[in-house]
Amino acid sequence: MAAPQDGPWLDDAAGRLVRPYTVSNGRTRPTAALDLLSMVMTTGALPAGQMGPEHTEVLGLIGSRPTSVAEVAAHLRLPAVVTKVLLSDLVDCGALTAKAPSFRTHNPTDRSLLEAVLDGLRRRL
Template identity: 65%
Template sequence: MRDPEREDPYLDDRAGRLVRPYTVSNGRTRPTAAFDLLTLVMATGRGRSHNHLGPDHSEVLGLCTTPITVAEIAAHIRMPAAVTKVLLSDLVDSGAVTTREPVVPRHDSTDRDLLEAVLHGLRKRL
């Protein structure tokens, strides 16, 4: 059953997406910019004319009003990460979005104090 809040002519509840992913990316399989699944993407509010962008680009751009990861975007638009990266690279090339690499924690991931705190927290919950 279709959700009236989310009318999408390219999505059928039983059949799934009616447009093939390679059609969305115009057959391209490689993005022009480097993205990690945890790369943060945010709309810039500027950029050249978006007339050449399709409905999928517009949907992605609408998701980028606040910082969002590539993985989250792919989940929202129900597309493979590779296709999402191609769409995002188009938006980066047009100046519509900007990206930032994920922040890597500065502490050692095997920090004994951190592991003991996690273990203590788990024991309290059990």
């Protein structure tokens, strides 16, 4: 049976009881340009119209701190593309803002950037 924090949507033997394509209403392409490293943040505006429980969960998860698309997908236990569709719904209605990763303005193969990432990883390990 599902763990109490997972709610009725997960079953240990069967996995997710609601298929990802039903969460996104069969859509596979987000309307907003989102990368896995894009940062999303709530605006404080309430979504207009009918939103699903996953949309509400996303807003509660993000709160007022910037959160990456990848982190949201991991917490929701949904594929990244489904998460991007949900997030783009919230961006479209004004409940979220999205910011592209900052390395887009820099060369991602810049040696100093790669060395800084490596140094950070070494400090963590």
